Amino acid sequence: MRLKSVFMFVTMLAAVPFAAASPLPAPHQVEIPDGNVTLRAQLYRPDGDGPFPTVIALHGCGGLANRSEQVAPRYRDWAEQLLTSGHAVLLPDSYGSRELGPQCRIREHQVQIRRERVADISAARQWLVQQKWVAHDRISLVGWGSGAAALLWAVRPQMWSRNGEHDFRSAIAFYPDCRSSFGFGWSARVPTLVLIGGRDDVSSPSVCHQMVDGAHGRSALARIVVYPDAYHGFDRANLPLHMIAASSEFATDEHGHVGTDVDARKDAQKRVAEWLSR
Numbered sequence: 001m002r003l004k005s006v007f008m009f010v011t012m013l014a015a016v017p018f019a020a021a022s023p024l025p026a027p028h029q030v031e032i033p034d035g036n037v038t039l040r041a042q043l044y045r046p047d048g049d050g051p052f053p054t055v056i057a058l059h060g061c062g063g064l065a066n067r068s069e070q071v072a073p074r075y076r077d078w079a080e081q082l083l084t085s086g087h088a089v090l091l092p093d094s095y096g097s098r099e100l101g102p103q104c105r106i107r108e109h110q111v112q113i114r115r116e117r118v119a120d121i122s123a124a125r126q127w128l129v130q131q132k133w134v135a136h137d138r139i140s141l142v143g144w145g146s147g148a149a150a151l152l153w154a155v156r157p158q159m160w161s162r163n164g165e166h167d168f169r170s171a172i173a174f175y176p177d178c179r180s181s182f183g184f185g186w187s188a189r190v191p192t193l194v195l196i197g198g199r200d201d202v203s204s205p206s207v208c209h210q211m212v213d214g215a216h217g218r219s220a221l222a223r224i225v226v227y228p229d230a231y232h233g234f235d236r237a238n239l240p241l242h243m244i245a246a247s248s249e250f251a252t253d254e255h256g257h258v259g260t261d262v263d264a265r266k267d268a269q270k271r272v273a274e275w276l277s278r
Helices: 002-015 073-084 113-128 146-154 179-183 205-215 262-276
Strands: 028-034 037-044 052-058 088-092 134-144 171-174 192-197 222-227
Touching (some): 028 113, 037 073, 037 113, 052 113, 052 146, 073 088, 073 262, 113 134, 113 146, 134 146, 146 171, 146 192, 179 205, 192 205, 192 262, 205 222
Parallel strands (some): 052 088, 052 134, 134 171, 171 192, 192 222
Antiparallel strands (some): 028 037, 037 088
């Protein structure tokens, strides 16, 4: 009788499917007034009422989307990581909102880093502070490539109006082109972390190092981490190292290499989590 009962119990367990991991929420599009443009953005938001720490994530020169997805894999990967740590993530589409494609190899950029993209950052922040589910004192910036370059301009002390609202909590710039910011004597009013590969031949790690070193003593906390053996785009998953092609989303007016560095990617994930939790 006891054996029969055990057999029936095991049979019942086998008939019950294992609970699948809950899928992460899909992003949904929001529209943000931005001067003469309606800025479209993709929003990843945790379940619940919040308030949630929130990241404004800024795409590179290849744009936010690709031909088949509203959010390209690199940005979706980071958004999902941040989402699992309790952050909401807003990804403004600076190019698609203006009916433009990638701006990588266009010399006469129709979306200027220091104007339109900084304005998009400001518009995104103003929209977020109107949302009840946002922790208004914990809005941070993360950017890649040209988005990171825009971030460096947005955190300059001259860009803050001091109107009594909370400033950005922190900022993280992945492999920005630091040359123009360095030339204008860059400094930051919020803690800013620059992450770049030592072998990055698209951006310039040496100039970024000079830029951050030059800000010491006249800036909020600014740090740079240079991964000695890493190239441009080191944080992307499963991307073999290769020379940039003309059709690449990383393409710039210069040539260079792009590819995953597993160790740098893992360390960056840890550092991003720590920097945002400050």
